Each structure stands twice: as structure tokens, then as C-alpha cells.
Amino acid sequence: MSTIPTVSSNTGLTLPQMGFGTYKQRGGLGVQVITQAIANGYRLIDSAFNYDNEGVVGAAIRQSSLPREQLFISSKLPGRYQEYHSALATIRESLYRAQLDYFDLYLIHWPNPRQKHYLEAWQALITAQELGLIKQIGVSNFLPEYIDKLIDQTGVQPAVNQVEIHPYCSQAAIHNYDQEHGIITQAWSPLGRAGKVFQEPVIQRIAQETQASVGQVILRWETQLGLLPIPCAKSTAHQQANLASFDFDLTTQQIDQITALDRADGWMNNQDPSVYEEF
Numbered sequence: 120m121s122t123i124p125t126v127s128s129n130t131g132l133t134l135p136q137m138g139f140g141t142y143k144q145r146g147g148l149g150v151q152v153i154t155q156a157i158a159n160g161y162r163l164i165d166s167a168f169n170y171d172n173e174g175v176v177g178a179a180i181r182q183s184s185l186p187r188e189q190l191f192i193s194s195k196l197p198g199r200y201q202e203y204h205s206a207l208a209t210i211r212e213s214l215y216r217a218q219l220d221y222f223d224l225y226l227i228h229w230p231n232p233r234q235k236h237y238l239e240a241w242q243a244l245i246t247a248q249e250l251g252l253i254k255q256i257g258v259s260n261f262l263p264e265y266i267d268k269l270i271d272q273t274g275v276q277p278a279v280n281q282v283e284i285h286p287y288c289s290q291a292a293i294h295n296y297d298q299e300h301g302i303i304t305q306a307w308s309p310l311g312r313a314g315k316v317f318q319e320p321v322i323q324r325i326a327q328e329t330q331a332s333v334g335q336v337i338l339r340w341e342t343q344l345g346l347l348p349i350p351c352a353k354s355t356a357h358q359q360a361n362l363a364s365f366d367f368d369l370t371t372q373q374i375d376q377i378t379a380l381d382r383a384d385g386w387m388n389n390q391d392p393s394v395y396e397e398f
């Protein structure tokens with residue numbers, strides 16, 4: 120089994136540098152996929168209230184033979200429940216669905232800037248942390264100006280910012296901001312959902328040069344940049360290959376060649392967090 124490095128935030132959170140995404144992993148098959156991921160070595164499991172699978176994640180934890188404290192379980196607050204009391208009730212509902220006493224990490228899923236409730240949601244996450252329902256709190260899809268507002272108004276900074284990142288969408292400005300503030304940047308859809316980016320000649324050539332797969336090259340590019348990718352994979356071979364991406368290194372030149380694939384409009388589904396809203 121590959122050794123997974125760790126990354127730390129300056130709020131005192133230390134996480135393995137790769138997690139397991141669970142979007143669309145539901146029902147009995149979802150439990151099997153997540154249980155298998157844990158058996159393959161994943162310890163950080165990413166979920167969301169909106170994935171309707173916190174129960175599935177909880178069942179997979181119970182099926183694995185690991186003590187709860189060896190796992191990092193993360194979930195997210197949906198846009199429609201960002202008002203303070205609603206947010207607190209939703210966090211309790213998330214815990215009930217997962218049949219857990221606490222989450223290791225809980226994120227605001229999308230800022231929904233026109234709705235203007237993300238600061239209230241942040242205050243609810245702070246209260247939930249004080250109540251012991253959540254160990255660490257963070258955000259997802261947040262631009263630096265939104266995080267500045269959270270810190271200015273509450274004095275509490277997020278441990279994590281989870282954003283869309285793959286070679287077409289490097290998000291260097293957000294990552295730089297996060298690094299300056301000691302915030303861990305998690306990369307969602309880190310493989311670009313194995314879509315067009317897998318056909319990129321530059322990445323295919325680097326895969327040949329390193330004798331790794333295209334997926335492994337993309338994930339290694341992310342981890343060598345200091346990001347924390349959370350790939351999802353139903354296939355156990357993909358699950359294992361993704362963790363094994365820590366077993367080789369890209370050169371600085373290879374990293375720069377992949378970084379150069381970034382595009383101004385590189386989001387897969389045009390989900391620009393300054394305008395996109397999700398409920």
C-alpha cells in the first residue's frame with residue numbers, strides 16, 4: 120500500500136493528501152464502493168447533504184473494521200439551508216443520516232453570493248463546532264473575497280476550501296490565497312470526470328515518459344502543487360491506481376507543461392462560483 124503524505128491547515132487540521140469523493144455513490148452499491156475504498160487505504164471520505172448519501176457513508180464506516188477515529192468524514196451544507204437556525208438543524212440532520220456523533224469536517228457547499236446568507240451559515244458552523252458536532256469547519260467554491268468576509272466578520276478562518284481543480288482549471292489565484300492563509304485547498308473533480316482532459320496530448324506524453332496512467336499523472340500534478348484531490352472511483356483498480364500516484368514524481372518541467380493547459384473558462388460545467396448558485 121502506498122504511503123499517503125499529509126497536509127495541515129493553520130487551524131490545526133491534518134489530513135491525508137488524497138481523499139475519496141462519493142458524488143453519486145448511493146444505495147447498496149455505494150456502500151460497497153466506499154467500503155472498498157476504505158479497505159484500499161482511503162481515510163478521508165467526502166460527502167454532502169445534497170448527495171443523499173450520508174447514510175451510505177455511515178454504513179460503509181460501520182462495515183469497515185476501522186475505529187471511527189482513524190477516519191476523516193466530511194460533509195457539506197446545501198444552499199437552501201444557509202440561514203443560521205436552518206443550518207444548525209441541517210448539520211444535526213446530516214449526523215442523524217450518517218448515524219455519527221460528529222463530522223471531522225463540514226463545509227458550506229456553495230457561497231451562493233446573491234442569496235447573501237453564507238456569513239450566517241459560517242456563524243452556524245462555528246456554533247456547531249463549539250457544540251462538538253463538527254471538529255473542523257471549512258468552505259467550498261469560495262473566492263478569496265468571500266473568505267476575507269468570513270474572517271473579518273467572525274475572526275474564524277476556514278480549515279479547507281474545496282474547489283473545482285483539474286488541468287483545464289488550475290485555480291492558481293485561489294490556491295495562492297489559501298496557501299497564504301494556511302487553508303488546505305481540496306480539488307473536486309480532480310480528474311475532470313475522466314473526460315476531455317484525458318485526451319490531452321501533453322498529458323498522454325507525460326504518462327508515457329513516467330510509465331504512469333493519465334489519471335495518475337493528473338493526480339500527481341495536483342499533489343506536487345500541494346493540493347488535496349478527492350477523486351471518486353467505483354473501480355477498485357482505479358481506487359488503487361490513484362493512491363499509487365504518490366509512488367512517482369513529475370519533473371518541474373512536466374508540472375509546468377500541465378499547468379500551462381489552464382484556460383480562463385476551464386470549468387467543466389460553467390460553474391463559476393461568483394455567479395453559479397446551487398440549492
Ligand SMILES: NC(=O)C1=CN([C@@H]2O[C@H](COP(=O)(O)OP(=O)(O)OC[C@H]3O[C@@H](n4cnc5c(N)ncnc54)[C@H](OP(=O)(O)O)[C@@H]3O)[C@@H](O)[C@H]2O)C=CC1
Binds near residue numbers: 350
Ligand atoms: N464541492 C463541490 O461543489 C463538488 C465536490 N465534488 C466532490 O469531488 C469528488 C470527485 O469528483 P467527481 O465529480 O466524482 O469526478 P472525478 O474527477 O473524481 O472523476 C470520476 C471519474 O473518473 C474515473 N476515474 C477515477 N480514477 C480513474 C483512473 N485512475 N483512470 C481513469 N478513470 C478514472 C471514475 O471512473 P470509475 O468510477 O469507473 O472508477 C469516474 O468516472 C466527488 O465525488 C465529490 O465528492 C464534486 C463536484 C462538486
Ligand SMILES: O=C(O)C(=O)[C@@H](O)[C@H](O)C(=O)CO
Binds near residue numbers: 142167390397
Ligand atoms: O457534486 C457536487 O458537490 C456538486 O456541487 C454538484 O452539484 C456538481 O456541481 C454537479 O455535478 C452539478 O451538475
